[in-house]
Amino acid sequence: MKFIDEYRDPARARALLGRIRQVARHDWTIMEICGGQTHSILRNGIDQLLPPNVRLVHGPGCPVCVTPLETIDRALCIAAMPETIFTSFGDMLRVPGSGKDLFMARSEGADVRIVFSPLEALQIARDNPEKEVVFLAVGFETTAPANAMAVHQAAREGLGNFSELVSQVMVPPAMRAILSSPDNRVRGFLAAGHVCAVMGYEEYEPVAEEFGVPVVPTGFEPVDLLDGILKTVELLETGKSGVVNAYGRVVSREGNPQARKVMQEVFEVADRPWRGIGVIPQSGLVLREAYARFDAEKRFDVGHIAPQESPLCKSGEVLQGHLKPSDCPAFGRECTPQNPLGATMVSSEGACAAYFRYHRNSV
Numbered sequence: 001m002k003f004i005d006e007y008r009d010p011a012r013a014r015a016l017l018g019r020i021r022q023v024a025r026h027d028w029t030i031m032e033i034c035g036g037q038t039h040s041i042l043r044n045g046i047d048q049l050l051p052p053n054v055r056l057v058h059g060p061g062c063p064v065c066v067t068p069l070e071t072i073d074r075a076l077c078i079a080a081m082p083e084t085i086f087t088s089f090g091d092m093l094r095v096p097g098s099g100k101d102l103f104m105a106r107s108e109g110a111d112v113r114i115v116f117s118p119l120e121a122l123q124i125a126r127d128n129p130e131k132e133v134v135f136l137a138v139g140f141e142t143t144a145p146a147n148a149m150a151v152h153q154a155a156r157e158g159l160g161n162f163s164e165l166v167s168q169v170m171v172p173p174a175m176r177a178i179l180s181s182p183d184n185r186v187r188g189f190l191a192a193g194h195v196c197a198v199m200g201y202e203e204y205e206p207v208a209e210e211f212g213v214p215v216v217p218t219g220f221e222p223v224d225l226l227d228g229i230l231k232t233v234e235l236l237e238t239g240k241s242g243v244v245n246a247y248g249r250v251v252s253r254e255g256n257p258q259a260r261k262v263m264q265e266v267f268e269v270a271d272r273p274w275r276g277i278g279v280i281p282q283s284g285l286v287l288r289e290a291y292a293r294f295d296a297e298k299r300f301d302v303g304h305i306a307p308q309e310s311p312l313c314k315s316g317e318v319l320q321g322h323l324k325p326s327d328c329p330a331f332g333r334e335c336t337p338q339n340p341l342g343a344t345m346v347s348s349e350g351a352c353a354a355y356f357r358y359h360r361n362s363v
């Protein structure tokens, strides 16, 4: 299949691996930002094929993993209200709140529905004017345009029974937080190709310049990932920083102007808590005042809910590249996909789930 098979070609992958082995003379730690990339790396054994002096650590780019516990508890609180239909992508239903998850809430009678797009939630609102329909709007810059579009459309139609519980976060502030940490060991980044498809890569240029690191927008297939790693190592070995695009078939410097426009129209930048990490300044998106009536947090007055995380869970350190999942004492013991303590073990993009699934240092 065009655009798939050639990026899974074993001969091309072997050639890229050979180049990486030739070029890499020093020790380098590179972070892939996105959980989808983490899974592809582990599924294809790329972490085990790289030379030992090129180490990959896994970044915070899993929307389910970084959605704060309080957002899940607020979702559970709203879903339990008899007049609501609560809608969400399927992944979020298994994420544990303080006491239960949305699947359990559904089994107890709450009207919780899986949707594939916020526009589907909008249609449910049109079809059920006597109900309050709430969409759990989480994610990075990849989901933000569609979530913004749903609110924009609801405003245009004057839909009074639709709202979003918003927990949108952005990649560049998280990169700055990681690079500013005194424990940081990351020397270069593979940026998430799908985020860059929306936002472009121009916003990574100041990060690369300020911290003197290479940032390489990279795709998700094995050849994409190896090409991204090679480009990062080449820059590191020659002492260069800056942005080099390894995903040119999808990513441009400017990204998608229409998507960025609707995001900017509906959302504004604000401080945001990241699960396990804490508040990262100016790292999130919230609804602008003009759209405040579509903000479920205000509409249902659930902003005061602030629960405690499991003290055993080290997902914040995993998400910042300080720990591998298998270094967490609870990994495979108290914490498994059947009984997850943290969102990184729940999500299909979570690093802990990937380590468990692909048997990396499993206990």
Ligand code: SF4
Binding pocket: 312, 313, 314, 315, 316, 318, 325, 328, 329, 330, 331, 332, 335, 336, 340, 341, 342, 343, 344, 345, 352
């Ligand atoms: S293995 Fe479980 S407890 Fe440990 S960091 Fe991952 S999600 Fe948290």
